[in-house]
Amino acid sequence: MESASKNFHKAVIGATKLKLKSEYRHAKSALRPSFPYGKPTLPGAIEPEKKKNKLGVDYNTDWARKPAMKFARRVVLESLARPVIHLIASPTILGDEIFQSLKGPFIFTANHASHLDTGLLLTCLPENIRGKCVAAAAADYFFDTPMKAFFAASVLNAVPMERLKVNRKSALMAADLIDKGWNLIIFPEGGRTPDGWGQPFKGGAAYLAIRTGAPIIPVHIHGTRQLLGKGARRLVTGTTRVTFGKPITPTEKDDARKLAERVQDAVACLADEAATTFWEAKKRNANKTTPSLEGHLDKGWRKSFASYSLPSPSRPSRPSWPPK
């Protein structure tokens, strides 16, 4: 009896809602200019067409690379973002002399620990390169709302990249931009580290390098997790180190998986260099004993805890990393 009464109430509420919806549509249409001078009203029998999703990987960022936007971004980057980021992160830049003898476009692949990484890397690049950089940003994170998408595209010159599934569209768009001479910043781990240790590199950057022939520049960024790590609510100041490695040019024999492994090894070597010295890192690399970015400990708190024993760039003399 009670359920019958509930069903009745539900039916009444449903019918009232439909009626109100129809009345609302009608009242709304009465206020605007009549068709064809105004927009046509939608017949009640027609389901409103769902608006095409223009967010996520479908977000069009072409407008952010128009000359006016390029100019505006350059002004913001040089006069505001760069001084602020350098004030917060005080980066030490190593290996940037390679750009004196190389011509782009490049694919910058870096480890990823913080939202500061893109801005920091961008501001550590030579002026002629940073003015022509796009950053691959997670389509599901940076392009899921119009505001975020606008910010990412306008300020960071970000392009949406699908990271949850294989998507040809985002890869083709990135390849097209590289072909047009844009440098690409990409974080092959697919997201910020949750525990301080690296994550396996995905093959997207390697695929783009093979497809476009652009050299990959391995980059190691150290210290940003302490400033604004994943889950951090407050930004703190500190010191960071950005190390550029030698370019890796894809060969005809490379496949995306193997090239991604080579890039990961190169970034691990740079991480080792950041913790020790260039020479020690090179020797370990030659002996194939470079510590893995992903660490060797079990999962859980011990892995996370151990990552904090990494030397701070401001104290490079304490070589307690890699863990023994």
Add this chain to the structure above:
Amino acid sequence: MSSRPGFVMEVDRSTPPTLFWHGEGWKLEKLPSGSRIIYPKEPMEALRDPDRAIQDALDNPLGESEPLDALLKPGMKLTIAFDDISLPLPPMQKPDIRQRVIEAVLTRAANAGVDDVVLIAALALHRRMTEAELRHALGNRVYDSFAPHGLLKQHDAEDPDGLTYLGTTDKGEEVEISKRACESDLIVYVNINLVAMDGGHKSVATGLASYKSLRHHHNVATMRASKSFMDQHHSELHSANWRMGRYIKQQGIKIFQIETTLNTNTFPSQFRFLQKREWEWDIRDRATFIASSKVMSKTPPRINRSVFHSILSPHAMSSVQAGEVEAVHERTTEHVYAQQLVPVSGQSDILTLGLPYISPYNVNSVLNPILVACLGLGYFFNLYRNKPLVRKGGVLIMSHPTTWEFNPVHHPSYIDFFDQVLSETTDPEVIQSKYEESFAKDPWYIHLYRTGNAYHGVHPFYMWYWCAHALEHLGKVIIVGGDPKAVSRLGFSPATTLMDALEMAKDVVGSNPSLTHFHVPPLAIADVS
């Protein structure tokens, strides 16, 4: 991307006004709540490579037929017949399908060493095409190769030396067709199927026939027994043509039929709103509608007409098949149905139609009152399968200016038919028995048909016979916005507005009638259950 199917929509308070064609123009009409509107299916995807599809069809014929190459031999007589100006509607943008197909056939004939080739426009009793119209349909390459040598002919249904009497069918129907076609080793017929009525045996048995032959199926009894023309299996018109076609085949005349279908992409992008659903009109569509309506209301009808008749349709080929006539036509009909059928549940008391500026018989001409009647009652009323959209005794309301205006070059006998015959009676049977023969055999009309660009003297009768089934079925016909004198001459009722017409209809169908509006063109066939 697949096209959205046609559908039936019920009108409610938030339904925007509906587009009605009104001759060389259009208007928006608010239909009463509860009315139904039948929207056609969107244009199907066209063939990506029509030329390749034509070659494939010629190489892989349907039914009991060899590929075209095997039928072409040196020293043979080849006749290529093709549909005339009445198809497609509006005329299509270049290259016309006929040009594509005929060039492909001629290339193969040349490779096979065939020298004796004649092209014939299958006019039946239609007017002769002008040079410009022939050039448009066939292309300059074909026209310039054949016309200067007299090898591009237009069928003459009154040429005593150009016809061959073959005999009679088992129902006593006389079969008389083009002599050249009969004497040929092979007839290649190039068809365009705009609606399910076209093609099949009708191509040769009607297109290349004489008046003596045509009168056996173009008559009141046949038209009344055809329910409808869009359903071959319930159309006496088709049955008669099939009997004649089979008889022609029995006489050893070999036909290689090539049929093509078109999608319903009828209007160019400037007029794209004409084939969009009203609630989907964007600002450009609305601006075009308003601007064109305003301009047309200020300019003389003559100018509007010339603008409308300059519209070339972006129709695209959706299929092509070749081979034995019946096998080919069966496949063709499937393609036409796939594009045009819209399922509709039940009939209604009133059917409303907006009639456009064009019908098969007034390309580059005036849609005179007789053609208005034929377009509405003969063609649009018959765009159904199973049963008509309007119940027996129901009312048909059509929107068209229906001016008392005729093209004396194209339609001379129409003028006399309208003045002399319709002023006496509108009963098709009386008209047929009392007046047909005198018009059909009038030497002046025959002269104009054979030497000018006039429709045959009997043609207006046939137009009236096309209406016979609808006239018998309907309780009343009302024309909205038409010239009252011309509308009354047709035996219909004139109304100033749609609301007036609906009030008038209530006298026939009661005070609370059901109403269906058929939103054509683009064309659709209502599959009424």
